[in-house]
Amino acid sequence: xxxxxxxxxxxxxxxxxxxxxxxxxxxxxxxxxxxxxxxxxxxxxxxxxxxxxxxxxxxxxxxxxxxxxxxxxxxxxxxxxxxxxxxxxxxxxxxxxxxxxxxxxxxxxxxxxxxxxxxxxxxxxxxxxxxxxxxxxxxxxxxxxxxxxxxxxxxxxxxxxxxxxxxxxxxxxxxxxxxxxxxxxxxxxxxxxxxxxxxxxxxxxxxxxxxxxxxxxxxxxxxxxxxxxxxxxxxxxxxxxxxxxxxxxxxxxxxxxxxxxxxxxxxxxxxxxxxxxxxxxxxxxxxxxxxxxxxxxxxxxxxxxxxxxxxxxxxxxxxxxxxxxxxxxxxxxxxxxxxxxxxxxxxxxxxxxxxxxxxxxxxxxxxxxxxxxxxx
Amino acid sequence: xxxxxxxxxxxxxxxxxxxxxxxxxxxxxxxxxxxxxxxxxxxxxxxxxxxxxxxxxxxxxxxxxxxxxxxxxxxxxxxxxxxxxxxxxxxxxxxxxxxxxxxxxxxxxxxxxxxxxxxxxxxxxxxxxxxxxxxxxxxxxxxxxxxxxxxxxxxxxxxxxxxxxxxxxxxxxxxxxxxxxxxxxxxxxxxxxxxxxxxxxxxxxxxxxxxxxxxxxxxxxxxxxxxxxxxxxxxxxxxxxxxxxxxxxxxxxxxxxxxxxxxxxxxxxxxxxxxxxxxxxxxxxxxxxxxxxxxxxxxxxxxxxxxxxxxxxxxxxxxxxxxxxxxxxxxxxxxxxxxxxxxxxxxxxxxxxxxxxxxxxxxxxxxxxxxxxxxx
Numbered sequence: 001x002x003x004x005x006x007x008x009x010x011x012x013x014x015x016x017x018x019x020x021x022x023x024x025x026x027x028x029x030x031x032x033x034x035x036x037x038x039x040x041x042x043x044x045x046x047x048x049x050x051x052x053x054x055x056x057x058x059x060x061x062x063x064x065x066x067x068x069x070x071x072x073x074x075x076x077x078x079x080x081x082x083x084x085x086x087x088x089x090x091x092x093x094x095x096x097x098x099x100x101x102x103x104x105x106x107x108x109x110x111x112x113x114x115x116x117x118x119x120x121x122x123x124x125x126x127x128x129x130x131x132x133x134x135x136x137x138x139x140x141x142x143x144x145x146x147x148x149x150x151x152x153x154x155x156x157x158x159x160x161x162x163x164x165x166x167x168x169x170x171x172x173x174x175x176x177x178x179x180x181x182x183x184x185x186x187x188x189x190x191x192x193x194x195x196x197x198x199x200x201x202x203x204x205x206x207x208x209x210x211x212x213x214x215x216x217x218x219x220x221x222x223x224x225x226x227x228x229x230x231x232x233x234x235x236x237x238x239x240x241x242x243x244x245x246x247x248x249x250x251x252x253x254x255x256x257x258x259x260x261x262x263x264x265x266x267x268x269x270x271x272x273x274x275x276x277x278x279x280x281x282x283x284x285x286x287x288x289x290x291x292x293x294x295x296x297x298x299x300x301x302x303x304x305x306x307x308x309x310x311x312x313x314x315x316x317x318x319x320x321x322x323x324x325x326x327x328x329x330x331x332x333x334x335x336x337x338x339x340x341x342x343x344x345x346x347x348x349x350x351x352x353x354x355x356x357x358x359x360x361x362x363x364x365x366x367x368x369x370x371x372x373x374x375x376x
Numbered sequence: 377x378x379x380x381x382x383x384x385x386x387x388x389x390x391x392x393x394x395x396x397x398x399x400x401x402x403x404x405x406x407x408x409x410x411x412x413x414x415x416x417x418x419x420x421x422x423x424x425x426x427x428x429x430x431x432x433x434x435x436x437x438x439x440x441x442x443x444x445x446x447x448x449x450x451x452x453x454x455x456x457x458x459x460x461x462x463x464x465x466x467x468x469x470x471x472x473x474x475x476x477x478x479x480x481x482x483x484x485x486x487x488x489x490x491x492x493x494x495x496x497x498x499x500x501x502x503x504x505x506x507x508x509x510x511x512x513x514x515x516x517x518x519x520x521x522x523x524x525x526x527x528x529x530x531x532x533x534x535x536x537x538x539x540x541x542x543x544x545x546x547x548x549x550x551x552x553x554x555x556x557x558x559x560x561x562x563x564x565x566x567x568x569x570x571x572x573x574x575x576x577x578x579x580x581x582x583x584x585x586x587x588x589x590x591x592x593x594x595x596x597x598x599x600x601x602x603x604x605x606x607x608x609x610x611x612x613x614x615x616x617x618x619x620x621x622x623x624x625x626x627x628x629x630x631x632x633x634x635x636x637x638x639x640x641x642x643x644x645x646x647x648x649x650x651x652x653x654x655x656x657x658x659x660x661x662x663x664x665x666x667x668x669x670x671x672x673x674x675x676x677x678x679x680x681x682x683x684x685x686x687x688x689x690x691x692x693x694x695x696x697x698x699x700x701x702x703x704x705x706x707x708x709x710x711x712x713x714x715x716x717x718x719x720x721x722x723x724x725x726x727x728x729x730x731x732x733x734x735x736x737x738x739x740x741x742x743x744x745x746x747x748x749x750x751x752x
Contacts, residue, residue, distance in 0.1 A: 002438070010639060013420060039391065055383060073627045073630065079608055255398065256636075260632075269382070
């Protein structure tokens with residue numbers, strides 16, 4: 001027998017998670033996860049699935065029948081929608097301006113999808129007429145944009161883009177990982193055909209599920225395919241057979257993660273989406289006002305600044321990694337580093353879900369002041 | 377705004393999970409999941425990842441460096457290994473004798489992998505010389521077998537198969553979903569090149585992660601590929617960059633599920649694999665002895681009967697669904713129905729992980745007696 005040495009009891013240090021995700025999990029969600037499991041075909045569990053879908057539809061502001069959480073993290077949601085909406089050799093147009101726009105292209109390439117990517121400098125967003133022009137120049141079956149670009153902190157406006165896509169015969173695919181629950185997102189009113197999200201950002205849950213929603217128009221496109229999606233685990237119509245009345249076995253959905261998501265979404269519904277959006281906006285505003293007092297400057301212009309993820313320029317001469325280390329070790333606070341071209345240039349501060357609370361902002365601003373201003 | 381009606385507090389009925397999975401989660405694992413999260417790059421979390429890998433290596437009985445949990449359920453583990461070991465148009469040989477053997481073929485087809493499937497009646501297993509003959513007749517890059525076929529209750533012996541595969545220039549891929557932790561499995565001693573499992577069977581954890589392990593020989597084959605795996609989320613070398621010293625971001629690994637798996641594996645290590653295997657064997661033996669007293673007959677011959685999942689023939693004239701319903705509603709016990717050709721023919725009783733306890737067997741036998749024998 002190959003042996004093993006004893007491994008110590010789980011005892012992580014307390015952390016206030018104010019990075020790009022995961023954010024801090026709501027205590028009610030933590031408690032829900034210690035609930036003993038139901039089997040995946042137990043009638044009581046099937047009722048919980050239905051309720052979770054109802055709550056997801058409310059949170060996405062949609063009546064889409066095909067609304068369910070994929071059993072993986074947000075990246076699984078991205079890959080699931082790509083392989084369902086697009087067959088190999090079909091064309092995807094990505095309007096990119098950050099890390100996750102690029103990633104849409106990278107993931108699509110794995111499946112033989114033809115990709116046209118247009119780019120803007122990181123931190124900028126696309127105007128509707130730019131999307132219109134791009135679709136005219138690069139006809140595609142699907143056009144994809146990132147609603148809340150976690151790498152830059154920019155908020156891509158989506159109103160009007162669905163109509164533009166449809167005029168060009170394209171479907172509109174949206175990355176809503178860092179927006180779902182944290183800022184206005186209305187799939188039906190905005191004619192969005194497909195969106196994926198994560199649970200560990202604005203929903204107060206741990207990572208592990210990727211809520212997705214697909215419009216009837218997009219579902220028709222899936223139904224018109226001549227070959228099934230190029231990944232079995234992500235085949236949405238197979239998933240819909242389990243989440244729908246058939247209850248046909250596909251894989252063993254995690255009761256624990258469903259408990260968590262359902263509880264996180266119940267909290268969303270109790271607070272109300274509009275109140276939740278307003279809370280995220282108010283705490284972001286309070287944070288940015290505090291930054292100004294510390295002579296710290298957000299990376300993104302106010303007009304397109306996310307309330308859920310704020311990128312802050314690292315002042316000249318400051319060791320950005322040391323600041324993050326001190327926040328973690330002295331204050332128990334996690335914030336994120338810059339990604340890609342913004343590495344070393346910005347910090348990424350997430351104010352999402354249960355982490356978006358005024359007292360957290362006060363603490364972070366106080367800690368930054370102690371580290372940056374009184375650093376002599 | 378689209379509205380929503382209030383959804384009630386989570387309050388599932390208590391269930392003793394004695395079906396094909398999930399099995400009941402150990403209380404220590406449930407408690408671990410209510411622990412607040414660490415960020416996925418927190419030095420403390422990275423240490424937990426290392427420890428989880430160490431524990432997984434012990435449980436798989438391997439020194440394979442590439443040993444980690446994929447962020448999905450057991451089926452994600454299956455698809456991950458298929459797309460990493462095999463490029464489109466490469467050949468897989470599946471020695472099937474049940475539902476999950478068939479599924480290996482189905483999933484492989486999605487990726488353009490050429491599949492040869494040989495079949496035996498459900499409930500039977502392959503002798504080493506049969507695998508040898510099959511590989512001679514159908515040369516393949518990978519030969520796959522299901523160690524513990526959850527649909528039939530049959531235990532496929534694996535000793536000697538690695539050597540046979542290698543003699544034919546093939547890699548040996550094993551489905552260990554219902555065996556890992558519950559019965560002898562020794563990746564290194566048995567020359568197994570790749571195995572995937574689930575957490576919700578014999579490890580006492582909820583579903584959500586798929587432990588996989590890949591031998592140096594199989595990893596070399598992955599490294600020799602000219603194109604990357606045909607699914608981005610399942611690309612093991614990208615995952616290894618996060619689980620290894622690079623710590624390169626791929627997706628947001630779920631701290632909660634890692635807490636759960638680490639705790640479930642700590643329980644495995646504390647009890648010791650050999651004691652754990654013996655417990656599963658003893659409880660299965662006790663259950664089968666009790667079945668005999670009720671004139672109930674296991675579907676699989678004793679020589680190849682799994683200790684973790686026992687299929688029981690439904691006696692003539694008995695409404696099998698009603699028995700399951702009464703077990704659930706009157707005793708709070710879940711057992712499973714038959715799958716595929718065994719639908720209506722068998723019940724599937726799982727005695728796995730924390731569910732494999734003598735008192736559970738006593739209760740199930742008592743309940744079956746009350747329902748079946750005193751049913752007049």
